[in-house]
Amino acid sequence: MTTLQASSDELMTVVASRALRNDDVCFVGIGAPSAACNLARATHAPELVLIYESGTLETRPDNLPLSIGDGELCDTALTTVSVPELFGYWLQSGRISKGFLGGAQIDRFANINSTVIGPYDEPMVRLPGGGGAPEIAANCGEVFIIAKHQPRVLVERIDFITSLGHGTGGTARADAGLVTAGPTLLVTDLCMMRPEEDTRELVVSSIHPGSTRGQIQERTGWEVRFAEDVAETPPPTDDELRILRELHERTRRSHAGG
16 A cells, blocks of 8 residues: 655656566666666565666665766676776667666657757757767667656657667667667656557556646647557555655765765
């Protein structure tokens, strides 16, 4: 029985964490992807292998890292390798089953923008950039994406393709020479979306408790399609929420120096 009330961010994180399996090797992005992966490791997937872009392999942080350069990632890793080795030997050779990413803009084919908002030469906002995300999106076995469900995030057309999802849909990804599955799941604070088999367009597969089809459409920049049988997402359990809140509280105390 669930007695605790989850915030929208907590709901999104818990749902995303459930998508990970105990035998996954996951290349983790900072922020929401990191929270979801570390929650999974603390709950149903204790053997989940986490890899961060700084070269830390099988790291087991007690707190959420501030960046890929957070010292705890190296301190708790099985080993740390050079970035060229990480990308050349571990990622590009197909040794990493999952990539977990976020982004400032995402389109209906799960292409991700983390570079600029507006024209590239004269952007309204210059974002942190791709880092390793383009390589993660291209070379991990499959990719999960986590993002807030807002019209400025889920857009009809992204301003810049930083990380390729399914391109223009259909066979575009394979036509570009990529043999990996690409994005197979988008988790937002309202729903879960998965690419349709033929078109590769994201369609709603599950709606979170308290969310409606109308809300999902209102906050999406394209005409949303729903799967034939849309599921209702199981709500977070008290244990999931307790562990997630303890993780955030430990992180807050650690980064505050106490």
